[in-house]
Amino acid sequence: MDISALKAKNPDHWTRACAIRALTLDAVTAANSGHSGMPIGMADVATVLYAKHLKFDAKNPKWADRDRFILSAGHGSMLLYSLLYLAGDPQITLDEVKNFRQWGARTAGHPENFHADAIETTTGPLGQGIATAVGFAMGEEILRARFGKKVVDHHTYVIAGDGCLMEGVSQEAITLAGRYALGKLVVFWDNNGITIDGKVELSDKTDQVTRFRSAGWEVIEIDGHDPEAIDAAITAAKKSAQPTMIACKTHIALGHAAQDTSKGHGALTNAEQNTAAKQNWGWAYGPFEVPAEVKSWWEEVGSRGAADRAEWEERFAALSDSRQKDFTRQQDGDAPKKLSAVIRALKKQISEEGPKVATRKSSEMVLEVVNPIMPETVGGSADLTGSNNTKTGDLGVFDVDSRKGRYVYWGIREHGMAAAMNGMALHGGLRPYGGTFMAFTDYARPAMRLAALMQIPTVFVMTHDSIGLGEDGPTHQPVEHLAISRATPNTLVFRPADTVETAEAWEVALTQKGTPSVLSLTRQNLPTVRREHKTNNLTSKGAYVLAEAEGKRQAILIATGSEVEIALAARDALQAEGIGTRVVSMPCMELFAQQDEAYRKRVLPAGPVRVGVEAATRHGGWDRWLLGERGREAKQDFVGMDSFGASAPAEVLYEKFGITAQNVVAKVKALL
Amino acid sequence: MDISALKAKNPDHWTRACAIRALTLDAVTAANSGHSGMPIGMADVATVLYAKHLKFDAKNPKWADRDRFILSAGHGSMLLYSLLYLAGDPQITLDEVKNFRQWGARTAGHPENFHADAIETTTGPLGQGIATAVGFAMGEEILRARFGKKVVDHHTYVIAGDGCLMEGVSQEAITLAGRYALGKLVVFWDNNGITIDGKVELSDKTDQVTRFRSAGWEVIEIDGHDPEAIDAAITAAKKSAQPTMIACKTHIALGHAAQDTSKGHGALTNAEQNTAAKQNWGWAYGPFEVPAEVKSWWEEVGSRGAADRAEWEERFAALSDSRQKDFTRQQDGDAPKKLSAVIRALKKQISEEGPKVATRKSSEMVLEVVNPIMPETVGGSADLTGSNNTKTGDLGVFDVDSRKGRYVYWGIREHGMAAAMNGMALHGGLRPYGGTFMAFTDYARPAMRLAALMQIPTVFVMTHDSIGLGEDGPTHQPVEHLAISRATPNTLVFRPADTVETAEAWEVALTQKGTPSVLSLTRQNLPTVRREHKTNNLTSKGAYVLAEAEGKRQAILIATGSEVEIALAARDALQAEGIGTRVVSMPCMELFAQQDEAYRKRVLPAGPVRVGVEAATRHGGWDRWLLGERGREAKQDFVGMDSFGASAPAEVLYEKFGITAQNVVAKVKALL
Structure with a gap:
């Protein structure tokens, strides 16, 4: 492809975007593995997004009111690392870029949230980013409703590839986003027409534009290499009351010999071809070299948000002390001091009364006393509200006209629910829990594993946890699902015997900061076996x-x-x-x-x-x-x-x- | 709702359909559990389908060229059991209907394929039926291409509810069906507007018609209680070169006090309301009673296909002996006699040569000798063909204009692939295997579990089976996935050490009739550890x-x-x-x-x-x-x-x- 027209039309933009392309080629070559084509293809979109729209302060990547940027097509991790390095992120240094995919580096093969503050979520398993982003956007809505626009008012941007959109979870995600009118969610579809096996049409002919519209999205179609079109599309997307999908027609591995081929998807390490590509781009610098004027332009981009952030700090300081404290405590994921007293009181009462109830009902009893003192909890169920007992009286329902509502009707979307809950937990300020039947752990698995890997305290309320479910039969009766969650690193699996243990399990789950919990709860009634009140949390042992x-x-x-x-x-x-x-x-x-x-x-x-x-x-x-x-x-x-x-x-x-x-x-x- | 117009317009149809409604009410009441509303709502569609279109012979439910009927909304199992009983299925007797959901009954809470020959697949976990159906339809295409229209020429009909369509796997299924132009697949969407938590719109506002069209489907919208419209829609669907979705506007629990409510979804056991419903329907018979003229009309429906079948037997007998033998062997799932000799020869050669290769490559070496002698194998990969090494030279590619092709590019749809493979295995005549990275067991899990429960020999080729995958990092490195599959009942998990063991593992997998296999294969090269040739299959121990x-x-x-x-x-x-x-x-x-x-x-x-x-x-x-x-x-x-x-x-x-x-x-x- 002749890219001279692109260069000629926007020479400054071109060079800045090419810094991403060159760093990608160099890092992948050094690692001798990785994915070059996507960062090269999406460099223009990312450059315009970061330069003109993304609200962030590179030196303060955890600023609570930043825009969130999620690379759902996580294999293109060098796009993200390039952006962070160029913009001056303190953690993603040039050395880190040079150590791409090496032991101990922050620049892992796929973006992993625990390696750098600016990495919002872990992606790589396709479709997870876009589904997690739904939770980010939902979280923003809830917190904006609660704390006001002056403190919470940001967008969630996602780059998704064909792989993300072919995964079923993306359908759950986009129908949720459409249903709940998550207008501040913007998805860029890297429409490059290529997958690993060949052309997309080899396995898919979906009309993605129509598909997204069927889910209630705005769709804008653009040339993904035209900076003005990109800018205009983002500007329009930000005004939309519905989520927006920007379909970006791009060329994978633009300007490289592997352009527009499935070979271009992977590691482009051929020295001759890479040299030719750089020449083609007009990039005359050595490996990992970024000319000073380009770097300083990018650093300006990275510091553009500093003033915004300072203003935000002032607005935040204007909140009442208690509002500030609430906000900070919830952002930090600290449980309220009252929690243990409330749990103890419930335990005492239960030990005295000795009710015979199903532990799913016990869980509801716990939530009835916990939710009122923990405004950060967000409950929900994948269309089994009455069975999972996840809804308590005070929560309210999250909806388009009731953004303060803390209960989400997730529909029959266990996977989308789990991923979106992860998104809320990652967003900060919220502590999500959601229910389904335990056998449907299977549906939620990819996101449950990610919760464990990402070190976030999502709570999975899994009821009907054995043959005790009865007549619905073996499709609905878990037998291996305790094993599945117990085999997963960094996961707490609780199977409480009665209401007292259920209360104790919830207490442990709600005080976790880096570990998800699975609550395995019965359908059938159980006696209270803990009739002697102990203040200690025995379940914590x-x-x-x-x-x-x-x-x-x-x-x-x-x-x-x-x-x-x-x-x-x-x-x-x-x-x-x-x-x-x-x-x-x-x-x-x-x-x-x-x-x-x-x-x-x-x-x-x-x-x-x-x-x-x-x-x-x-x-x-x-x-x-x-x-x-x-x-x-x-x-x-x-x-x-x-x-x-x-x-x-x-x-x-x-x-x-x-x-x-x-x-x-x-x-x-x-x-x- | 006033249903007198419905009754008056088609009184005979009405009464016949009401037999399903009444049996459903009675069975659910007797079991004191189950789902009444869906069978009542979809009785008209099912009656027209069975009476006028479905090619089946009730007394010979395993006739190879029957149409397949799949109740994706498996909770409505009484719809299927009523149809089978009414049509004279020898296994679903009135006693079985009376024993609905009881220990030892064929009439389990959800349809389970191993309980009765006429139950094509196990459903209940939502979305599985429609996704499995894709494999049924694909299998029919392949076998029709191979054996000719005279022997293989049937449709796959599916009833799916809103739950099925909200699950992500349904998107994978419908985009596959659209891409591969599975024109003989017909899905009835039970558009009743109700889920367990309330109205569908509580959690979903997807425009399903547009969505299906975006995937390349024909869509026909009808009143699901109008038998003429149902008939016309099915007639049109059968002529379509693309898969067809018939959107049936229905009333859940039609004519019952719980009509059009989420209460109507579940068990309707209130005696007074049930009596009133039967009166409303004009059904004046006792519990489990079906008047003789209605029963005999249904039995005629059930025997309508007997003549078809007899003609088919004649056509089949006209095939050459070897074609007949091939067809029968493949339908029976017997491996060819040559298999063990071929495996032994490969083992001998490998033990002598001692190559150092990854076991994913070993697997390809095995398939290269197996696929030519087993025309029933159908390979594929979820967009990792070159990594999973699942494609051998002789397979050809399954496509719209090459139906004999035995390799499927599944796209980035692990879940849809796994479910469709199950469908091929259930269809009979085919032995599917498909690959992805082992970590993405998570995505395929719901269908992998069903393969085990359904007792079918699907083979899951899971490569890159440890940290040996390297730089792609922890999202792509399985650590708990061996545990997951090993904890699952009726699953064989093979982790071969070299090419010899890989050959032995494949031999065991390919001779299974009732157990799925998971092959755990490396990305990295391994030495041949079995340098001394043994004719015995040591892996089988x-x-x-x-x-x-x-x-x-x-x-x-x-x-x-x-x-x-x-x-x-x-x-x-x-x-x-x-x-x-x-x-x-x-x-x-x-x-x-x-x-x-x-x-x-x-x-x-x-x-x-x-x-x-x-x-x-x-x-x-x-x-x-x-x-x-x-x-x-x-x-x-x-x-x-x-x-x-x-x-x-x-x-x-x-x-x-x-x-x-x-x-x-x-x-x-x-x-x-």
Whole structure:
């Protein structure tokens, strides 16, 4: 392609954008891996966005009222790193750029939020960025409604590629954004017509413009290499009451031998071709070299927001002390001091009253006392509000004309919900939780994993957590989902046995800053097993002795959630036969594993036989506690599931699958 | 709503459709759970479809050339059970209908394919039906091209609700169907405007008509209670070269007090209201009673296809013997006899040559010899063809003008690919496999779980299976995904160490009839560790002794896949120090667990210390083999991952995360 017309028409812009292109070629070549074509193709869009529109202060990347920029096409990470380096971000230095994709560098293969303050979210798994951005934009709406335009008033910009738009989660995202009229969300579609396997049309002929309009979006179609068109489109998008998709016709790897080919998508490391590309661009500088006047122009761009920020600081200072404190506490993710008192009071009341309720209902009881003192919580459900018990009286409903509402009807979009919740958590100022059936962990998985990787405290309220769900059958009955979440690093999985443990689990979840929580909650009613009030949060220890053996301790039953009741019944039967039996409730294996060895040994001493009870597969981390951490501790067995469930009433299923006190007793006796 | 006009206009149709409505009310009432509203709302559509269009022979539900009917909105299962019972399906008897949602009944809460021949696929997790249907329709195209219209020529009909269409996977499905012009796919959208949480507009305002058109579909909008309009729409849809969506405006729970409300979605069990509904419908019969003339009309519908089928049998008999045999073998899912010889020959050659290749490449080498002798295989990749190595020379590409092509460019749609592969497997006659990066198991999970539950042998080719992927970083590096698939019942997870084991793994996978397989394959090159040719398939044992200890056996190293090389290097170092060390390769834990105890004990005798090595979390079933199945067998340790990975070259990552022979040696010595 002859790019001389582009150069000639806007020579200054061209050179500034080419700094991104050249840095990309150099960094990918140095790493001998990465994706060159996208940053080269989208350099014009990014340059205009940063230069003329994006509200940011490069030296203060965490300024609360900055615009958010999300690179959903995360493989094009060098676009982001180039922008940050050029604009003077203190963390993304030239050395970091040179260390692209190396151990310890902030410039990882895909943008990872925990490596640099200016990286808003982790992307790479396609579609996640655009879906997470919905939560950013929703969060902005909620906080603007609450704190006012003077303090919260910013846009969320996204660059998405064809891969993002082909992933199903993008449909969930764009229909949510359209439904909730997230007018401050702007998505640039890098319409380069290329995927890894070849041309987009090889696998897709979707009319994206019509598709976005069908979801209620404004769409503007432009030449993605025309800076004036880009500028005009962004200006128009900012005025729209609906979210805007700017379809940018671009050339992947513009001006390179690999332009407009799938080869251009990947690592362009051929020295000769790269030299030719730079010549073609008119870029006459050495590797990683950016001429001073170009760099200083970019640094001016990076400091353009400093004045905005200073004004914002003044406006913020004009808020009342308590408003400032609230805002700061919520931004920092600190739980209110009152939280533990409120939880303790509820525990006390529950221990006294001893209600028999499903833990999904227990969760609602907790939320009823927590939501009023934590205005940062945002609840929701993927169309199972009445089943997940996630909506409390005071929340209000988030909608186009009620932006203060703190409850989101997510529709039947578990994946979009999970990703958007992550976006709210990343945005700051909000603490999202959302519900679905636990079996649909499967749908939400990509975003649940990202929550763990991104170190954010999203709370996943997963109800109907076993065959106890009953008649809906095996498609709706989780058996491996505790294992899935427990196998995921940096994830707390809680399976509380009653309302007291549910309250304790929520307390731990709501005080996390860097770890997501999964609450595994029952459909069926459970008795209160914690009838003696303890001020301490026993769940925070992961496991504890719920009932001590009487007489010689011959057996330890370890159970979670709904099976604690079964373990207690089995203990009664065993004790009646003179077999001293301890019951350990283990609501959170991860927290128990974090306790010191002395505590773990106290709870699970070597010697007595051990039987675990959980209506799920043994794969959920059980071997460690049953076989013994040191491998020589106890004879053991497990009562649980080793197949999918079935459709029948819950009590029938527990009986048929042998998850009964009788069976636990039999197993213990067989081991003695 | 006044339904008298509906009754008056088509009284016979009305009564026949009301048989579905009444059976639904009765079955849900008896079960005291279920979903009444959808079958009541869609009874008219289903009646016209079955009566006038659906090609089926109720007494021969497995007739290969039947039309497929897929209830994507699986919660409305009583619609399907009513139709099957009424039409005279031999398995769905009145007793089964009366036992709706009870233990042992074929009439599970959601339709489950393994309970009755006429249930084409398992639905319930929303969106799965429509996505699976894409595979059914694609399979029909491929087989029609191969065997001719006289033998294969049928439609795939789907009923989908708003839930199905809100799930992201539906977007992947409809864009695939549009791209590949699956003209024989017809989707009825039950446009009743209601979800569980309330009106659809509470969470969604998508213009579905425009959306489907943007994906290349024909769309016809009708009144879903007008039998003539339904008939005309189906007639038009059957003529379309593109897939057709028939938007059926319906009333959920038509004629019941709960009509047009979210209450109507669930179980309608109020006796008074149900009596009133039946009166309103003009249905004057007792519970589960269907008047003889209505039942016999339905049975005529059910036998209408018998003549078609008989003619088809004649046409089929006119095929050459070898064509008949091929067709039947492929429909039965039997592997060709030649398969094991071909695999053995490849193993022999590899053991002799000892190439150093990535197992993703090994997989391609296997497919190069397998695909030519198994015309039933259909390969594909979610836009990672060159990385997954799933395309072999002879497959051809499936496209609008090349229906015989056996390779599908699925685009960036892991979930849609997995579901459509399931559809091909369920359709019969095809054996699908498809690739993506293993970390994107997360995207495909809902369909992978269903493959296991549905007992179908879909093969998931998951490459780049550890930190060995390198620079793309932790978003692309699986650490918990072996655990996820291993925790899933009825799933074989293979992690072969070299080309020989890869060939053995494929042989096992390709001979499965009721179990899906996950192949965990490396990006990085691995040496051939099996240099001595064995005709037996050692991988089919799950684990075996790869290298025996010399001298006194003090240690056993257990490893999988890319870490077998590390275990062998550690063994060399330990043996050099006089520490007798056995190496066990464990390519498939599930198969090893299925061996008898004597074999397991021979491979893993009590006594020697054990160290496991796998570049993944220990949660992947390791404790059982390390701590000892009986809990008192060995001192043990594990070398693997306990966090997410990072972005850096693969060899650096192995070093930094300590997955090295040196570290294995150190662990062994610490235990001795």
